[in-house]
Amino acid sequence: MTDIDGREAVAVASDHAGYELKEVIKPTLVELGYAVQDLGTHGPESVDYPAYGKTMADAIARGEVSRGVLVCGTGIGISIAANRNPAVRAVVCHNVFTARLARQHNDGNVLALGARVIDAETARACVRVFFRTAFEGGRHARRVDMLG
């Protein structure tokens, strides 16, 4: 785990469609006690989501951050990009139920959100649950190991 000033380091990244929601989510992660690294994008200009999914995956694979939140229009494209890296289990979540199960059963390490799919309050709730729910291990650990 990478610490910054005693706080666990996590990252956020988005494309242009997810930029506003990324900005909304950052204070929620700070409230939860994390040191937040913003990997971009830093404005509403059109960019390509695969680059930001890859940047997040590289930061996790290098151990610079433990976990992260990705945002694009649907959460789909940017999670596909991040999941190309075997260090990443990026999970698209639409509600607190999927955010909780993504941790308990799948040991997800990147929460992917769709800014054109869910509202800001739902997104904040997903972040709170995702970052405060433990992996259950047991039979789920065997299955997660099988993912490679």
Ligand code: RB5
């Ligand atoms: C950008 O228009 C949009 O395609 C992107 O944010 C994302 O939804 C892709 O999966």
